[in-house]
Structures are given as structure tokens and as C-alpha cells.
Amino acid sequence: MPHETTPGNWSWLRTLARRFGPGHVVNICFLVVMICSTLLTWREVVVLESAYRASQRNHLENVANVLDRQLQFSVDKLLFLRNGMYEALVTPLDFADLHDAVAQFAQLRGKSFWQLELDRRRTLPLNGVSDAFVNRTTLLTRDNDALANELSAALELGYLLRLAHSSTMLAQRTMYVSRSGFYVSTEPTTNGGDIMSRYYQYVIQPWFSGQSQRQNSARGVRWFSSPVPGGEVQQKVTVSLSLDNERHWYGVLAMDIPVSSMKRFLEDAVEKDSEGEYQLYDYQLRLLATSTPEKRQVNTFDDLELALLANDIEHDTHGGIRMGSRYISWERLDHFDGVLLRVHTLREGVQGAFGSISIALGLLWALFTMMLLISWVVIRKMVSNMFVLQSSLQWQAWHDPLTRLYNRGALFERARVLIQRCHEQRQPFSVIQIDLDHFKSVNDRFGHQAGDRVLSHAAGLISGTIRSHDLAGRVGGEEFCIVLPGTTLVQAAQIAERIRQRVNDKEILIAKGTTLRISASLGVSGAQENGDYDFEQLQSLADRRLYLAKQAGRNQVCVRDDHPAPSPDTR
Numbered sequence: 001m002p003h004e005t006t007p008g009n010w011s012w013l014r015t016l017a018r019r020f021g022p023g024h025v026v027n028i029c030f031l032v033v034m035i036c037s038t039l040l041t042w043r044e045v046v047v048l049e050s051a052y053r054a055s056q057r058n059h060l061e062n063v064a065n066v067l068d069r070q071l072q073f074s075v076d077k078l079l080f081l082r083n084g085m086y087e088a089l090v091t092p093l094d095f096a097d098l099h100d101a102v103a104q105f106a107q108l109r110g111k112s113f114w115q116l117e118l119d120r121r122r123t124l125p126l127n128g129v130s131d132a133f134v135n136r137t138t139l140l141t142r143d144n145d146a147l148a149n150e151l152s153a154a155l156e157l158g159y160l161l162r163l164a165h166s167s168t169m170l171a172q173r174t175m176y177v178s179r180s181g182f183y184v185s186t187e188p189t190t191n192g193g194d195i196m197s198r199y200y201q202y203v204i205q206p207w208f209s210g211q212s213q214r215q216n217s218a219r220g221v222r223w224f225s226s227p228v229p230g231g232e233v234q235q236k237v238t239v240s241l242s243l244d245n246e247r248h249w250y251g252v253l254a255m256d257i258p259v260s261s262m263k264r265f266l267e268d269a270v271e272k273d274s275e276g277e278y279q280l281y282d283y284q285l286r287l288l289a290t291s292t293p294e295k296r297q298v299n300t301f302d303d304l305e306l307a308l309l310a311n312d313i314e315h316d317t318h319g320g321i322r323m324g325s326r327y328i329s330w331e332r333l334d335h336f337d338g339v340l341l342r343v344h345t346l347r348e349g350v351q352g353a354f355g356s357i358s359i360a361l362g363l364l365w366a367l368f369t370m371m372l373l374i375s376w377v378v379i380r381k382m383v384s385n386m387f388v389l390q391s392s393l394q395w396q397a398w399h400d401p402l403t404r405l406y407n408r409g410a411l412f413e414r415a416r417v418l419i420q421r422c423h424e425q426r427q428p429f430s431v432i433q434i435d436l437d438h439f440k441s442v443n444d445r446f447g448h449q450a451g452d453r454v455l456s457h458a459a460g461l462i463s464g465t466i467r468s469h470d471l472a473g474r475v476g477g478e479e480f481c482i483v484l485p486g487t488t489l490v491q492a493a494q495i496a497e498r499i500r501q502r503v504n505d506k507e508i509l510i511a512k513g514t515t516l517r518i519s520a521s522l523g524v525s526g527a528q529e530n531g532d533y534d535f536e537q538l539q540s541l542a543d544r545r546l547y548l549a550k551q552a553g554r555n556q557v558c559v560r561d562d563h564p565a566p567s568p569d570t571r
Contacts, residue, residue, distance in 0.1 A: 026383055030376045034369065041365040048358055053320055056276060057329045060342040061318070063269045063278060064331040070265070071239075071257075072335040074171050075221055078241045078253050084160050085176070085253075088153035089146075089245050098152045101126075105151055113195035116155070124158035126151070127195045128182030139209065142180045143248065150180060150250055158184045170261045172236065176243070177202040178251035207240040211252045219244060223337040225282045235259040237288060237336075259289045266291035279341040285310055288338070299326065299343045313339055400474040402452055403459030411473030411481060415535045418471070418485045423533040430492030431535070432482040433523040433542035434462070434499065437554040439478040442516065450510040454518060461502045466495065481539060489526030489559060496522040496557045504555060519555035521546055 092098070101116050108114035109131055117125035134140040157176055161184060175185035183199055202208055207224040209215070216222060224238045240254040266278040270291040277299055278291040285306055292298045301309065305323050312321055313330060320329040327344045398410035406414065415431075422429040436458060443451040455478065462472050462480060471483040482499075484492050500520055507515040523546030525538045532538065549558035 026376065026379050030372065033372060037365065037368055037372070041361055044361055045358055048361075053327065053329065056327070056342055056344060057318065057320065057331075059276070060278075060329050060331050060340065063266075063342075064333060064340045066269075067262075067265060067280075067340065068333045068335050070170050071333065074239060074255050074257065075335050077171075077174070078221070078239065078255055081157060081160055081174070081176070082241055082243055082253050085153045085157050085243060086245060088156045089149050089250070092149050092152045093156065098155060101155055102148050102151050105147075113192055115189075115192065115195065116151075118155060118158075122159060122162065123155065124162050124184050124186065125189075126154055126158060126182055126184055127189055127199070128180075129196050129199050130181070133196070133199075134181040137203075139212070140179050140181060140203065146245075146248060146250075147180055150178060151182075154178065154182065154184050161186050170257045170265065172256045172258045172261070174253075174255045175202070176251060176253050177208055179249065180251070205238070207238040207254050208252050211240055211242040211249075213249055216242060223282070225286065225288055225338075235288070237262070237282070262289040263291070265289075267293070277343045279343060281339050281341065283337040285313075285339075299345070309341075403455055403474045403480075405459050405463070405480070406471060406473030408473065408475045411471060411475065411483065412535065412539075414471055415483045415539075418483060419527065419533050419535045419538075422485050422527070427486045428488045428491075429527040429533065429538070430484040430487045430489055431525050431538045431542045432484065432492055432496050432499070433525075433539065433546040434458075434480040434482065434496075435476075435521050435546055435550065436478040436503075437519045437521055437550070439518075442510075442518070446510050446514075446516070450516075453510055454508055454516070457506070457508050458503060458518070458520070461506060462499055465499050465502060481542075483535075487526075489524065489529060492524045492526060493557060493559045496524050496559075500555065500557055521549040521554050522557045523547070523549055524557060524559040 097118050101118060104116055105114075105128075108116070108128075112130050112133070113128065114130075115125050115127050117123065131142060134142050154176060161174055161176075173185055173187040175183055175187070177183045177199070181199070183202055185198075189195055189198060205224070207222065210222055210224065213219075219242050221239060221241050224240065225236075236259055237257045238254055239257070240252050242252055243250045262280055266280065266289055269278055270276070279287060279299070280289040282288055287298075287300075290298050301323070308323070309321060309328065309330070312319055313332065318329075318331045320327060322328075325345060328341055329344075330339050330341045332339050398406060400407045405411075419429050421427075436454065439451065439454065442454055455474075459472075459474065459480070462482065466472055466482055466484075469485065470487075473481050473483075475481045482495075484495065487495070500522055503518065503520045507517050510516050523542040523544065525541040525545065527533045527538060545558040545561065548561070549556045552558070
């Protein structure tokens with residue numbers, strides 16, 4: 001029969017210690033260490049990721065600054081040319097060659113196309129179309145009052161353009177296109193017939209019409225890009241600036257920057273830093289140039305990703321955004337109406353220095369976790385063995401090893417708790433004292449091994465008769481005590497009688513071919529007899545009645561002090 005082994009008077013602290021024992025402590029410690037190590041590793045990864053992002057933004061910022069400086073140089077050059085031409089309009093030079101050229105215009109203005117030049121070696125020629133061509137559209141006009149000054153200023157501009165043009169710049173060509181039907185360009189005209197088509201292509205471009213007073217009331221610098229890359233015409237970006245004087249719009253100064261030159265610049269930037277891909281977009285987030293070689297696939301974005309990117313760019317001048325396995329850092333340019341992006345893939349991040357460090361951290365975390373798991377398994381095994389040993393020692397401390405019943409100390413301690421509970425709840429409480437009859441003769445005749453078998457046999461019969469909440473213990477050599485909480489004296493007497501009958505009816509095999517039948521005498525006491533809930537007193541009373549049963553002839557149950565007179569035979 002299972003018996004509770006934990007003392008009933010343990011404090012709440014001991015109960016808590018039992019509930020949260022060493023096994024639970026080991027599990028909790030393991031979880032705490034596991035969580036802490038994971039959080040620390042994750043924090044280091046986050047710090048590395050933040051440092052990686054900062055590094056990529058720094059690289060992007062450096063490239064953007066260099067590109068912006070080159071674009072700024074182009075814009076500054078246009079501003080310089082506009083200021084020079086403005087001064088020429090306000091205060092024209094009094095050169096005979098200029099006067100002669102203006103006079104030649106009066107003779108040429110009726111031709112379909114014409115060309116004026118001062119010195120081919122020092123200045124650029126002035127190319128133009130006829131009055132009839134100008135009169136075809138309202139966008140073009142020839143103001144005869146200001147035409148002479150504009151022509152002389154354009155001729156002076158040809159000299160400045162000749163001096164300022166450099167092949168090392170991003171810009172491919174610089175030009176001034178007048179509303180009066182002429183232009184000056186650093187790109188030479190191959191033949192006379194090309195003048196008309198060139199001028200027509202200039203004036204229909206968005207960078208020209210977009211500088212009208214209606215479309216550009218601020219009269220600032222504007223950027224334009226080719227809508228679609230590819231085709232026969234090379235994709236380019238054009239920066240334009242209007243020329244105005246006394247509320248009169250004379251024309252447009254423009255500079256073409258081929259996208260191919262921007263691409264070469266971005267490719268050179270990647271060669272210095274092998275990670276990432278640079279992409280240049282205009283203000284409408286149309287891709288202009290990329291650092292990706294022609295044979296490799298460009299990282300593209302769908303409409304949703306472009307919308308997310310546009311939303312971020314709208315609210316800040318720089319930043320970064322994660323899109324799946326890609327991280328995009330971006331920087332808006334100060335002197336270009338567009339944005340420069342740097343796209344990094346997960347593969348590139350893993351292959352880089354930060355990726356190697358992250359992999360090393362992951363491996364260290366995995367190694368630490370594996371060692372922690374092994375330690376946890378070993379410690380759990382040790383704790384389990386300790387619990388088994390502790391349980392065994394505890395059982396031995398509270399039980400009789402022969403009969404497997406409670407020993408005297410454990411029985412008395414548990415009984416005091418039960419009787420106190422019954423007293424508080426006003427429940428009955430009874431005690432049965434048992435002694436085996438003529439046990440000494442068994443030891444004398446058959447030996448102590450036979451006596452041990454008899455004791456073990458009797459203990460088994462007692463355990464099988466009482467209830468699960470009753471207590472049974474060996475309190476002496478052949479003496480047993482049964483504690484019956486919630487049991488009246490009458491009920492206890494019935495239980496005692498059943499025990500007596502079972503002991504008396506069972507034969508015991510003590511040796512090969514030798515059986516033995518024993519009997520027992522029992523004394524019963526109850527707390528409700530005298531209202532006494534003192535266990536020692538009840539046990540002593542039951543023991544006294546046990547002796548009365550023995551004196552009355554043994555093999556019987558005594559429940560009263562007025563038991564029949566004793567026989568002369570004693571135990």
C-alpha cells in the first residue's frame with residue numbers, strides 16, 4: 001500500500017522547496033542562461049547590423065558627395081555662363097568684329113539656315129534659322145530691339161564655351177538656344193543642312209519649353225532626363241537654366257550629361273568598394289544609371305517597393321529600408337533632382353567582413369548552446385540520481401525495512417498530525433494495538449529467519465486490511481500499531497476483528513514442507529470514549545487492552561477495560 005513519506009508538519013518553505021526542487025531549479029537556470037546568451041548574441045548581431053548599415057551609408061554618402069560635386073561643377077558652369085551672357089547683354093563690347101557680325105545677320109536672317117563666326121580657332125560659330133521658321137510657333141520670337149545685343153552676347157558666349165569646355169567633365173555638350181532662332185553649342189555642326197534640324201530638336205525638348213515663365217516661374221535650375229533608355233539616341237540627363245533680362249525671356253542655357261558617363265562613374269565607385277550596387281534615379285524614380293555591368297542582372301523594384309521607397313525619400317534626405325533579403329540605403333543629391341541608391345543583398349552581406357563576424361557569432365552561440373545542453377543533460381541525470389538516493393534514504397528513515405511499514409518515530413509523528421486534525425474537525429479517532437501470540441516460541445523453534453517471515457507476513461495482512469488513509473507501523477519486536485482517523489470505536493473494533501481473523505486463518509510457509517499458523521491479540525481505543533485526543537494516551541490505552549486480551553486467552557480483540565477475567569496463561 002502506498003504511504004506518504006513527507007512529514008506533515010513541514011513548513012510552507014519546505015513545501016515550496018519540494019514543489020520547486022533542484023530539478024526545477026536546474027531547468028530555470030538553464031532557461032535563464034539560454035535566454036541571456038541568445039539575447040546577448042542577438043544584441044551583438046543587431047549592433048553589427050547597425051554598424052554595417054552605417055558603413056554602407058557612409059560609403060554611399062562619400063560616392064554621393066563626389067557625384068554631387070561634379071554635378072555642382074556643371075551647374076556652377078551654367079551659372080557662370082549665364083552671368084557672363086547677362087553682362088554682355090547689359091554692357092555689350094564695342095568691337096568692330098561684333099558689329100560686322102551683327103550686320104551680316106541682317107543679310108542672312110531670311111535664309112533657311114545660316115552661320116556666323118568671328119574666329120573659328122577661338123570662338124564657336126553661331127547657327128540660326130530664318131524669320132519664317134521663328135514665326136511658325138508662339139514659343140519663338142525675334143525682338144528686333146534686343147536682337148543686336150543678344151547676337152553679340154551669344155558670340156561672346158561662344159568664346160567662353162570654347163574656353164570652358166573640357167573632356168574630363170561628365171557633361172557631353174553645352175549650348176545656348178535662343179528664342180530668336182539661333183544657338184551656340186560645343187558640339188560641332190557637321191553640315192549646313194543640319195542646323196535647322198538641330199535647332200528644331202532643341203526647341204521641342206522639355207528642357208527648353210520647361211523654362212518658360214509659366215512652367216518655371218522661379219527661374220531656377222531644372223533637370224530633365226530621357227524617358228526611356230535604349231534606342232538610337234543615347235540616354236542623357238540635361239540641366240537647363242533660363243536667360244532673362246528686364247522681364248524678357250531670351251533663351252535657355254543647357255548642358256547634356258550622358259547617362260553612360262554617370263554609369264562609368266558608378267562603376268569606378270564600386271571598384272573601390274566591391275560590395276553593393278549603386279543606382280541613380282531621377283525625381284520620378286526612373287532608373288538612369290547603375291554600377292552593374294552589362295552582362296549582370298540589375299536589381300530592380302516592383303511598383304510596391306518603389307512606392308515604399310518614394311514614401312521614405314519624400315520625408316527625409318537620406319535613410320535606409322529593408323526589402324526582403326535586400327537592404328537599400330539612399331541619399332538625395334543637392335545639385336541634382338534625383339536620388340542615389342546602394343543596394344545590398346544578403347549574399348553580399350554574408351560574404352563581407354560583417355557577415356563573417358555574424359557567422360562566427362552564430363557558430364559560437366551554437367557551440368555554447370550545445371555545451372549548455374550537454375551540461376543540462378548531465379546535471380539533470382545527477383539531480384535525478386540524487387532524488388532517487390534521497391527518496392531511498394528518506395524511505396529508510398521513516399519505514400521498517402522488514403515489514404515496510406512505518407517505524408515507531410514516523411508513525412507517532414504522523415499520528416499526532418492526524419489526531420490534531422480530527423480534534424479540530426470534531427471527527428472520531430481510533431487506535432489499534434496488535435501483538436503476535438507466542439512469537440518468541442517461533443524464534444526459538446524455527447530461528448530468526450522464520451520469525452522475520454512471520455513478521456513480514458503479518459504486516460502484509462495488516463496493510464491489506466486497513467484503508468488507504470489509515471496508518472500502520474511496527475512499534476516493537478512483534479508489536480504493531482494502526483491509526484484510524486475518522487473511525488469510531490465500533491468501526492475500529494470491526495477492523496481489528498477482520499485483522500485477527502485473517503492472521504488466524506492464514507498459514508505461513510516457514511521452511512520446506514513446514515507451515516505455521518499464528519494468532520494475534522488486539523487492543524482498541526477511541527478518542528470519543530473520554531474526549532481525549534492525546535495520541536500517546538490512546539496508544540497506551542490500546543496497549544493496556546492488548547494485554548487484557550492476552551490475559552483473557554489470546555487471539556481476541558479487547559475494546560473495553562472490563563474485559564473478561566484473565567486466564568492464568570500469560571504471554
